[in-house]
Amino acid sequence: IDYDSLSYVQTPPDSLFCPVCRALLTTPLQTKMCNHVFCARCISRALSDKLECPIDRTPMRRGMEDCSPAPRLLESLVDELLVYCPFKVHGCPVTVSRGLLKYHIRDACDYVLVPCANPQCDKFSFRKDIAAITDTADSALDELDDKLTCAHTTTVCEHCGDEVLESAKESHLDECSALSHTCTYCTSEFSAVDMAGHRLICLEEPVNCSAHSLGCTWHEKRIAQPAHEASCIFNSLRPYLAAQDAKLAALQLENASLRERVTAFEQLPINQGIEPVLEISSEYERDRAYLFQQLEQTGTHIENLSNAIASLETRQAHVMMNESLRNKDELAMLRGGLQAMRLQFHHFLQQTR
Known part of the structure; x- marks a missing residue:
């Protein structure tokens, strides 16, 4: 069943939708740290990325281990939503709760394609068109051959000569063009095809007032219906009463939902509300211890870096001091040599005079 494509009788509340896929929750899981709820497949896919x-963005370092099943009440609210049968397009008029939909399709829906009851036929047909009951596993094989009739066997209509399916033989009589029917009320004759349309407009047929569901007891020929409805007090109040009925139905549905929630809460154990809090508290304690450990390691690294920088500065000062002393000695030697050259040059000048 494609649950994402189901049509709902009433729009579900936003709280029942998954914030990732924006579809109704399927196998809901709840995060232990922040209590957000997601579909199991959605949170699994998200945690595989980050x-x-x-x-x-609450950290979930343990992945799916940081998730737990959502409260059963939430899944019950989703399962109790009324949906239309997926085979409504084929004619199924049933509305059923979401949780029972798979059983309706498996066991009861007349518009599901099922194998033909005849074991020699490999075709499929609607369940309603299968002539024999399929639950005959305990029957003898000879009885099975006698009872089962292939739904795809064709026959010829004895009235119009058209070829029709055996399973549709009786319904064909209601629309056979060769048969004529007499109207019970006006005694006019029509073909089977036209009779259905005539029944909708026959002026002699007794009908109820259009406000019959509101309490009007008028039941006369259709020809007198317009004059009656023009003066019918129930008919004039019908728009207002219909609006009130819609509001009442909505309130009844909301009241039923609230009663179910209260009942579910009353059945919960008293200490169930504190256990998630204690679990979350322990998670925070583990995170705080982890952060303290990281801070201590960072402080140790900073202290080691400070010691290394101080040692480097000391070595650099010694190197600069040694280099300065060597430069000072070389400068003294240069000054001594320059003084000796000056004395020799002065002595040379005195001799030349």
Whole structure:
């Protein structure tokens, strides 16, 4: 069943939708740290990309281990939503709760394609068109051959000569063009095809007032219906009463939902509300211890760097001091040599005079 494509009788509340896929929750899981709820497949896919909550980025370092099943009440609310049968397009008029839909399709829906009851036929047909009951596993094989009739066997209509399916033989009589029917009320004759349309407009047929569901007891020929409805007090109040009925139905549905929630809460154990809080508190304690450990390691690294920098500065000062002393000695030697050259040059000048 493709649950994402189901049509709902009433629009579900936003709180029942997954914040990732924006579809109704399927196998809901709840994060232990921040209590957000997601579909199991959605949170699994999100955590495979990044270990954090998709909504508030809360770290989830243990992945799926940081998730737990959502409260059973939430899944019950989703399962109790009324949906239309997926085979409504084929004619199924049933509305059923979401949780019972798979059983309706498996066991009861008349518009599901099922194998033909005849074991020699490999075709499929609607369940309603299968002539024999399929639950005959305990029957003898000879009885099975006698009872089962292939739904795809064709026959010829004895009135119009058209070829029709055996399973549709009786319904064909209602629309056979060769048969004529007499109207019970006006005694006019029509073909089977036209009779259905005539019944909708026959002026002699007794009908109820259009406000019959509101309490009007008028039941006369259709020809007198317009004059009656023009003066019918129930008919004039019908728009207002219909609006009130819609509001009442909505309130009854809301009241039933609230009663179910209260009942579910009353059945919960008293200490169930504190256990998630204690679990979350322990998670925070583990995170705080982890952060303290990281801070201590960072402080140790900073202290080691400070010691290394101080040692480097000391070595650099010694190197500069040694280099300065060597430069000072070389400068003294240069000054001594320059003084000796000056004395020799002065002595040379005195001799030349």
